[in-house]
Amino acid sequence: MQPEQPYFAHHPGRFFYLRDDESGELFSAPFAPIKAELDSFEFQPGLSDIKWKIKHSDIELEITLTLSPDLAAELWHVKVRNSDRQSRKVSLVPYFPVGYMSWMNMGAHFDDELNAVVCTSITPYQKLEDYAKNKHLKDITYLASDVKPTHFETSLPRFEGQGGLHNPTGLSDKRSLSDQPSHYEMPACIMQFELDLKPGDESEYNFVFGPALDKQEISDTLELTLSDNKAHAAADYASYIESGKGVLNISTPDKIFDQFVNNWLPRQVFYHGDTHRLTTDPQTRNYLQDGMGMAYVNHEATKQVILTSLSQQKRDGEMPDGILLTPEAELKYINQIPHTDHSVWLTLILESYINESNDWAILDELLSWHDSDDESTVLEHVNMAMRHMCGARDERGLPYIAQGDWCDPMNMVGPKGKGVSGWLTQALSFALQSWIRLSRDVNDANELDKFQETVDELVVIADEYLWKGDWYARGITDDGVTFGVPEDKEGRIFLNTQSWAFLAICQMLCKPREC
Amino acid sequence: MQPEQPYFAHHPGRFFYLRDDESGELFSAPFAPIKAELDSFEFQPGLSDIKWKIKHSDIELEITLTLSPDLAAELWHVKVRNSDRQSRKVSLVPYFPVGYMSWMNMGAHFDDELNAVVCTSITPYQKLEDYAKNKHLKDITYLASDVKPTHFETSLPRFEGQGGLHNPTGLSDKRSLSDQPSHYEMPACIMQFELDLKPGDESEYNFVFGPALDKQEISDTLELTLSDNKAHAAADYASYIESGKGVLNISTPDKIFDQFVNNWLPRQVFYHGDTHRLTTDPQTRNYLQDGMGMAYVNHEATKQVILTSLSQQKRDGEMPDGILLTPEAELKYINQIPHTDHSVWLTLILESYINESNDWAILDELLSWHDSDDESTVLEHVNMAMRHMCGARDERGLPYIAQGDWCDPMNMVGPKGKGVSGWLTQALSFALQSWIRLSRDVNDANELDKFQETVDELVVIADEYLWKGDWYARGITDDGVTFGVPEDKEGRIFLNTQSWAFLAICQMLCKPREC
Known part of the structure; x- marks a missing residue:
């Protein structure tokens, strides 16, 4: 833990x-x-x-x-x-x-x-x-x-x-x-x-x-790793590590930079993406993020992550707080705590996957739901996820934070169901723009219009409720206290609400499908 | 744990x-x-x-x-x-x-x-x-x-x-x-x-x-333990330890033996009896045993243990697997595992208490039940406990062991509800004899006759099913395997079934109320 x-x-x-x-x-x-x-x-x-x-x-x-x-x-x-x-x-x-x-x-x-x-x-x-x-x-x-x-x-x-x-x-x-x-x-x-x-x-x-x-297991392991087989064992491991090579390979005059890009970066991604953080029930956000990374190592693994996640989605569009990887797995620890941002990562992993694989057919794959045998396409699954997120907002249009979002250590911001997240306001905008761009040619036009309306609305309310003169606040608590603001003695400024504001704005400046 | x-x-x-x-x-x-x-x-x-x-x-x-x-x-x-x-x-x-x-x-x-x-x-x-x-x-x-x-x-x-x-x-x-x-x-x-x-x-x-x-708590503690108060603090602790003195004080030529009897023994008893093994939900058996020990230090504490335990007894006579000492306490760990011997210790603690206090009035104290507001005397509570134990026996008359008795580490003997305990056969006999002796003048004669019948029955079946030529077996598993017998490679002989056989037999040789 x-x-x-x-x-x-x-x-x-x-x-x-x-x-x-x-x-x-x-x-x-x-x-x-x-x-x-x-x-x-x-x-x-x-x-x-x-x-x-x-x-x-x-x-x-x-x-x-x-x-x-x-x-x-x-x-x-x-x-x-x-x-x-x-x-x-x-x-x-x-x-x-x-x-x-x-x-x-x-x-x-x-x-x-x-x-x-x-x-x-x-x-x-x-x-x-x-x-x-x-x-x-x-x-x-x-x-x-x-x-x-x-x-x-x-x-x-x-x-x-x-x-x-x-x-x-x-x-x-x-x-x-x-x-x-x-x-x-x-x-x-x-x-x-x-x-x-x-x-x-x-x-x-x-x-x-x-x-x-x-003893038998020891004996079997030694048979494969000692004596005549030991060179083989080392080669096996080298070849496993080789399978985690990234799609990018550079050669520059700076050999240390080459090592960093060619080996270190894909290795980090591969480690998480292949081991699922050594758990049988990764947190949904982590699982999707690690799956995004794998798009640049082995995009088949990314596809599997997308399909596994969406087949555990609830019929109302909400994603679970953790993804079960084996039949015996159960949601433990942090995965029993409601977090509100998991679906943001669905559109981002899909974009990464399609960018790398060009596999547009994935949008038509049929998947059932966690609590229903209905089969729906990946497109419909993601539409439902976005609709659910758009609905989980307060009377001002700001997304609820519940017991947490990407920043787990956020303490007692929204357990009463009223607190909202500044970061999620931006992240939802970013996810919706990504989805509009990705699905423009295949999605229902009305659906896309509605998502675009929400994007437009989020721009306005982010500025209205969260812009505090010099930076964006991190959120507003159950009791109406805006935090991550210049007046705060501790936690005055949060990076997340500044960097993602930048991401969300950049996306708006890009023309669809050109980014 | x-x-x-x-x-x-x-x-x-x-x-x-x-x-x-x-x-x-x-x-x-x-x-x-x-x-x-x-x-x-x-x-x-x-x-x-x-x-x-x-x-x-x-x-x-x-x-x-x-x-x-x-x-x-x-x-x-x-x-x-x-x-x-x-x-x-x-x-x-x-x-x-x-x-x-x-x-x-x-x-x-x-x-x-x-x-x-x-x-x-x-x-x-x-x-x-x-x-x-x-x-x-x-x-x-x-x-x-x-x-x-x-x-x-x-x-x-x-x-x-x-x-x-x-x-x-x-x-x-x-x-x-x-x-x-x-x-x-x-x-x-x-x-x-x-x-x-x-x-x-x-x-x-x-x-x-x-x-x-x-900081305030540190400051308060230092106020009481440092500077002018430090002699006072040491005296306080000495006087607390003094309150755990036993009822017996001997003086022999062997000073180490004196120390052992006068200090070491009551200290062990006091430590457990006063701290309840540092838990808020002591296992019922431990709580009663520790309470027995306190009879020789401070029998008021023993009385409290008896009354607290019996007020948590179920209406059908069964004792719970742990005793809750505070309103927030809950049964944890071992106390969620069904053990069958707790009631044995009720008659033994009562006998210890009355021997030390001569407080026969305790048998008339009225107590409610865990699952009923009925008020019954301590006498009736213990009668119910004994009846329940006498009922929890198989077709041969041997007491079920369920998931365990006094010897916690007994592994997989009776989880299916069929296995029986050799030790409990003797301990039940011992407890019943103790209760018959203690309550002879105040208990219902029919009730006592029934308990005596069970005692007589237990003598016969203990010999019939458990005596294996040289010693008593420890029990018989769900699958009918008698263990703690000469043929066993490991766990051939258990002390408990030999020492308690001796105790049970000794009691039979004593005339009522003379022991």
Whole structure:
């Protein structure tokens, strides 16, 4: 529910300790938790992996992380190289704490067959119906390697001891890890690889870290990601990332700008558009916006977003507050709170989609409704959405804000059903103009006239009620208080009502279909 | 929801750093987070406070923590003494991290008037109805002192820096704390007191650490706990603890045993009986058991538990799964899960209460019902409870277990309504015998005969269905599987069905009213 979580020393914990087994000296790679000053440090964000190259006390480490398109697993590759002029005896110790798992049956052991530390627990249930659901949870977390470790540890308290994360007792006094399972202690995945490296010698390790339902799932995942298949797994992920390439490719003298436009931008869009923000019930606005972005990566995905959204529209034209992506999904959290702007994004995503695909036929696709088996064209669905929005306005013609619009944190503006949104006044105008332009050749002329009337009306009332001399107010509360105005001590000016006023006006200056 | 939470390095964080301002050497008291080896360490659990006395590098610290009976505040007292033969310049640095508070308006500042670091935030709401509720949350956490600090810090990342909890950057290189507020960083309460102590010199500090709704509440709390009132506050808490003294006081040659019986035992009982496990809806069984314990501390509280519980009984005799202690309380978590044994504890608490109070009149008290305004005596309430329990048995006469009984973690034994409980077979017998004995002179003879018939029946069927040669089984599942038996690989024997068999049999051997 919370947009960001703070980082503590243990979280997220993927650490590699490197110990000189002769001197006992310890450092960690790529940096935390020991945070020793390094001789060199390089971070390389690749297109389908990230890599750290560090050097300390004449030992070089290269750590690479990539993912899998299908499997819930982190694929780590570690190279250790002796760049000293003499032989070195060192221990490489990956330490992947997994945190507190459950108060039921928490433990960990080393599985010889999997060559993995396997942390287990059972998620407790209280309500009967959760018992069946919980059975499908991946209660296991494991760390597997393609090299047999010399020793292993499974217990966080035994490893860290009084020394703590920055100086674990398990590695002090040149000792070896305990090779013991743990029961009802905080589990952790820890391995020790003792190395005897001649000058220039290099050792390589592959690790897989992930959740699993059972041993079979771990075994299946390792089959696909370790040994002979590991190159294949990396290629699979690279090819998945490649599928998120944007439609635009530029080459300028500024290579960083090229990277930004060619890779960074489409990657952001692809991430959201492909994962739906890791939810099964994205907020309707987010789903449509993310779908708009996908028009410039893979417009088939955008089409799917349009059709999925409109098939969940209510017969009266209103869009739901979230879109259900699977049969078991339900509207949670913010999607139970009425927001008034979702339909604005329907015309914008349609315009983006048609601009990229030229697929005008989509307007004729037949779709049912959330609460009716009637089939209506996409054109009619969007007309209904616009009509509904035009109707949801007060006696002045200003659109209601209800419990929120695009700016979720707006607090207590319109819960009584009277407050109105300045931004939505402009956004509705923008959406209607977009729709008039897009559907001019195929829509009913009367319908278009009515929409145009509303556009004209919105221009006037936006100026009448919202223009406060130097800028547009953000809205008017249930109690008639206009806010986002010069007199406000806090929240004097909102960007949204200035930038969208500009957008709405620009559109008016464009001739239809020329924009 | 989870019975215990793990401890991380930061949690719970009440640390005192001590820095030698000349050498820069740092240690922490009473031990964590630096965990340096100390010259001496003493922990003194008092009756109404806890105390640590430590010595390191010729500096002595005495740290005392007590609470308040009425205020949500920790009262800390710290003495620093120079036991060196030369003068010492040191900094005392209390570090009370408060953790991640909220993503809304998180920050901290030093309030000169309060002489306190005040960490603020706003708990976000999503559902409209939570907005009003959240307004009453104590979103502030503060640390106040009765001595002006030389410097202060309000930001966890600025204080710990790259050095971390065990070696905070804010104290490295002999530097002083920043004296800055923090905004949208993880807040923390940190003060620095620079001391110049001659040999034998001592400095004393009082700190108050707690949550608050607003500045006024902090101010009110400090008024009652610092300056002239601080002795009074400590006495108040000692007198509250004194009110939890047990009815038994022994003096034997074994002083530790005396402490155990005279202090430890009543304290456990008082803690649960007075706080109701810090919930507004204790599980009925827990509430009655905790009330039983209070019979040996303050039997008026036990009476209140009996009357409160029975006034929430259903008209058909069944007890609810939790007892509501305030008008706003609602049954949460485990109290929404049907358990079958609550009424067992009614007769046991009544017997404890009357044994201690001799208040036979309680049986005549009139009480209404949860779902009826009828008034019935306590005697009739308990008769109904016993009748209901006697009725909730299968065709063999064994009591149903439904979703659980005393042993909550029993998994999927009787959710289909057929599984039965071995323990409850014995416990019902025990409860009925207790009730027959207690009410013999005042209860209806026919009623008592019927209860006695059930007792006689339970003896026979317990042996018939549950005795498995060497011990009693724990129950029989919905699918007719008897468990807690010699053939079981896990859960072969349950203590409950052995100890309560013994209790039930012992009772039968006692003559009525002689036990």
